Amino acid sequence: MLTIRDITVRLGGRTILDGASATLPQSGKTGLIGRNGAGKSTLVKTIIGELEPDGGAIEMPKRARLGYIAQEAPSGTRTPFEAVLEADAERTALLAESETCTDPNRLGDVHERLIAIDAYAAPARAARILVGLGFDEAMQAQPLDSFSGGWKMRVALAALLFSQPDVLLLDEPSNHLDLEATLWLENFLQSYPGTLLIISHERDLLNTVADHILHLQGGKLTLYPGSYDSFERLRAERAAQAAAARANQDAQRKKLADYVARNSARASTAKQAQSRAKMLARMQPIAAMSEDPSMSFDFPSPDELRPPLVTMDLAAVGYTPGEPVLRRLNLRIDPEDRIALLGRNGNGKTTLARLLARQMEPMEGSLSFSPKIRIGYFTQYQVEELPADSTPLELMTRAMPGKPPVAVRGQLGRFGFSGDRATAETRTLSGGERARLALALVTRDAPHMLILDEPTNHLDVDAREALVQALNAFEGAVILVSHDRHMVELAADRLVLVDQGTAKPYDGSMADYVDFVLGRNQPKAEDKPGKREDKPARKTPTLSREELKALRRKVTEAETRMTRLQQQIAALDAALLDPAAAKGDLKDLAIGEIGKRHAETTASLEEAELAWLDASEALEAVMGG
Incomplete structure (x- = not known):
C-alpha cells in the first residue's frame, strides 16, 4: 500500500502540492490525472525520493520495491535483450554467484532461490515483453546505441516491466509507443500483480487499465473509484452541484446586501442590518470548477478548392x-x-x-x-x-x-x-x-x-x-x-x-483493428489486411465480412459527419445571436451570409441523419438476423 500523507512541495516560491493526501489501494491500478502543470510529475518525483517535500510524508511497507523509469535512456553496446534481463538485479547476482561459488551449501541455496524466482524462464519472458513493445528478434540483438531515443525508452520500459516491482510508477508510458504497442501495454498492465500508479492523458488506456482515478487539482488530491469515464461523470455531477450551490449563494448574498442597503440607516432596523452585514462578510464564496480559459484550438478555415486535393x-x-x-x-x-x-x-x-x-x-x-x-x-x-x-x-x-x-x-x-x-x-x-x-x-x-x-x-x-x-x-x-x-x-x-x-x-472500424492487433476474432489468411483481393471473403448467413465492415463504416462516417455539422451549426447560432462573437471565417461574413450558411448546414445535417438512420437500420437488421 502507498500512502501520501499531507504532502506539501514548493518550487521557486510557488506551492505545487498543498497538503495533498491519498491512499492507493493495495494491488490497485490508479490513474493519476490533472491539467498540464498541475504537479503530477512533481508528485511522482516526491514518491521516488527525488524531491524532498516541505511537509508531510510518503509511506510504504519497508520491503516494498518501487519501480520508475529514469529520465536517462539506456545506452551502450548491450542489446535490448541483455538490458532487460539485467533489470532483475537479484537474478543477475545469483547467476553470477552460481558460476563462482565453491560452498556446496550456499550453492544449493542459490539454485533453490533461482528456481523460486523462476529465473530460468526469464529469457522467454523478457523476449515476450520486448516483442510486445515492437522489438522483433533481430532488433533484440542489436546494440542499444543503434536505436533512436524513443526506442531506447521502450527498452527502459521493458526493463521496468520485467523487474516486476511491488509498486510500479509510469509517467506517460505510451508517449514513445505506437498504437499496437500501446494496446499490448494495456493488456499487460491489466494483469499486473503489484500496485500501479500511472500518469496518462489517454482516455482509452485509463478506461482499460485503471480501477481508480487520482485527480490532482489546486495542489490537492481526490481519489475516485472506477475508470476515467466514471470520473468524468462524477466530476460533471459535482460541477452541476457546485454551480447550483453557487447560484443559490449568489441569490442569498444579493438578498442580504439589499436588506443591509435598505435598513442600515433606520434606527429600528439598524441592529438587524448590522447582523446581516456580518453574516454576509462571513459567507465564503463557493468556487467554480476550475477551467482553463486559455485551452483553445481554432483552426482557420481555408478557401475552397475543387477536389481532388x-x-x-x-x-x-x-x-x-x-x-x-x-x-x-x-x-x-x-x-x-x-x-x-x-x-x-x-x-x-x-x-x-x-x-x-x-x-x-x-x-x-x-x-x-x-x-x-x-x-x-x-x-x-x-x-x-x-x-x-x-x-x-x-x-x-x-x-x-x-x-x-x-x-x-x-x-x-x-x-x-x-x-x-x-x-x-x-x-x-x-x-x-x-x-x-x-x-x-x-x-x-x-x-x-x-x-x-x-x-x-x-x-x-x-x-x-x-x-x-x-x-x-x-x-x-x-x-x-x-x-x-x-x-x-x-x-x-x-x-x-x-x-x-x-x-x-x-475497411473495418477502429474496434475491428484493435481486435486484429490483439488477435481477437482474427480473420482467415485470405481476409487479412493487404490480402483481401486474393480470395473472396467467406460469406456470413446474410452479408460477407467485407460488406458488413462497409456497413459499419457507413454508420461511423455518418455519426462523425453529424457531430461535425452540429458543431458548425452551434458556431453559426452563436454568430447569429452575437455577430461580434463570431469566430474563424464567420467574422468576415454579413449576417445574411451567415443565415444562408446556417440553412445549408442544417440541410446537410438532415441528410447525414437520414444516412445514419438508413445505415443503422440496415446494420441492425443484419445483426438481428
Whole structure:
C-alpha cells in the first residue's frame, strides 16, 4: 500500500502540492490525472525520493520495491535483450554467484532461490515483453546505441516491466509507443500483480487499465473509484452541484446586501442590518470548477478548392535510391477528408506523411497536388525545437512577414495566446502550450490539408478533447497519425493501414483493428489486411465480412459527419445571436451570409441523419438476423 500523507512541495516560491493526501489501494491500478502543470510529475518525483517535500510524508511497507523509469535512456553496446534481463538485479547476482561459488551449501541455496524466482524462464519472458513493445528478434540483438531515443525508452520500459516491482510508477508510458504497442501495454498492465500508479492523458488506456482515478487539482488530491469515464461523470455531477450551490449563494448574498442597503440607516432596523452585514462578510464564496480559459484550438478555415486535393498513382517513396520504403501507393484526398494512418512504428506512416507534406518526392509513379493547395504539417519534433528565448508573438511575427500586427495576434488568439501569454518566453510555457503554439504556427496560412503526426503527446485529456472538436469543425482535409485511438475514432472517417511496404484502405472500424492487433476474432489468411483481393471473403448467413465492415463504416462516417455539422451549426447560432462573437471565417461574413450558411448546414445535417438512420437500420437488421 502507498500512502501520501499531507504532502506539501514548493518550487521557486510557488506551492505545487498543498497538503495533498491519498491512499492507493493495495494491488490497485490508479490513474493519476490533472491539467498540464498541475504537479503530477512533481508528485511522482516526491514518491521516488527525488524531491524532498516541505511537509508531510510518503509511506510504504519497508520491503516494498518501487519501480520508475529514469529520465536517462539506456545506452551502450548491450542489446535490448541483455538490458532487460539485467533489470532483475537479484537474478543477475545469483547467476553470477552460481558460476563462482565453491560452498556446496550456499550453492544449493542459490539454485533453490533461482528456481523460486523462476529465473530460468526469464529469457522467454523478457523476449515476450520486448516483442510486445515492437522489438522483433533481430532488433533484440542489436546494440542499444543503434536505436533512436524513443526506442531506447521502450527498452527502459521493458526493463521496468520485467523487474516486476511491488509498486510500479509510469509517467506517460505510451508517449514513445505506437498504437499496437500501446494496446499490448494495456493488456499487460491489466494483469499486473503489484500496485500501479500511472500518469496518462489517454482516455482509452485509463478506461482499460485503471480501477481508480487520482485527480490532482489546486495542489490537492481526490481519489475516485472506477475508470476515467466514471470520473468524468462524477466530476460533471459535482460541477452541476457546485454551480447550483453557487447560484443559490449568489441569490442569498444579493438578498442580504439589499436588506443591509435598505435598513442600515433606520434606527429600528439598524441592529438587524448590522447582523446581516456580518453574516454576509462571513459567507465564503463557493468556487467554480476550475477551467482553463486559455485551452483553445481554432483552426482557420481555408478557401475552397475543387477536389481532388491530392492524387497518388502507383507511387513509391524512400530515402535510399532503388530502395523504397513504400511502393504501389494509390490514394486520393478530397477536401474535408479525415484519414487516419494505422500501422506499427517503422512501417512508414511518417514517410507517407512527409510525402504528402511535399517534403519528399516520389521515386516512381505519379503524385499530383491541386495547384493552389496549402499544407500544414505538424510533428512532435516541432514542439521540442521551438526556440526557448523567443516569445509566441515574435515567432508568429517572423512566420507571417508583411502581415499587420492585428492578423498576427488574431492567429495567436485562436490558440489561446493573448495578453501576457503572447509575450511570455517559450521556455516558460508548458508542454501543452508549446504544442498549441506549434499548431498555431503550422496553420497560419489556413491550410487546405492539415497533417498531424502524434499531435497529442504534450496534451492533457481535456486539451485532447478540445483538439478533437477543433478538427471536427475544421473545413479542410486532415491526415492523422496518432496512438490515441479515442482521437482517431472521433476525428477520422477513413482508415489507411501502412503495412508490408504499402498503404491500403482498412475497411473495418477502429474496434475491428484493435481486435486484429490483439488477435481477437482474427480473420482467415485470405481476409487479412493487404490480402483481401486474393480470395473472396467467406460469406456470413446474410452479408460477407467485407460488406458488413462497409456497413459499419457507413454508420461511423455518418455519426462523425453529424457531430461535425452540429458543431458548425452551434458556431453559426452563436454568430447569429452575437455577430461580434463570431469566430474563424464567420467574422468576415454579413449576417445574411451567415443565415444562408446556417440553412445549408442544417440541410446537410438532415441528410447525414437520414444516412445514419438508413445505415443503422440496415446494420441492425443484419445483426438481428
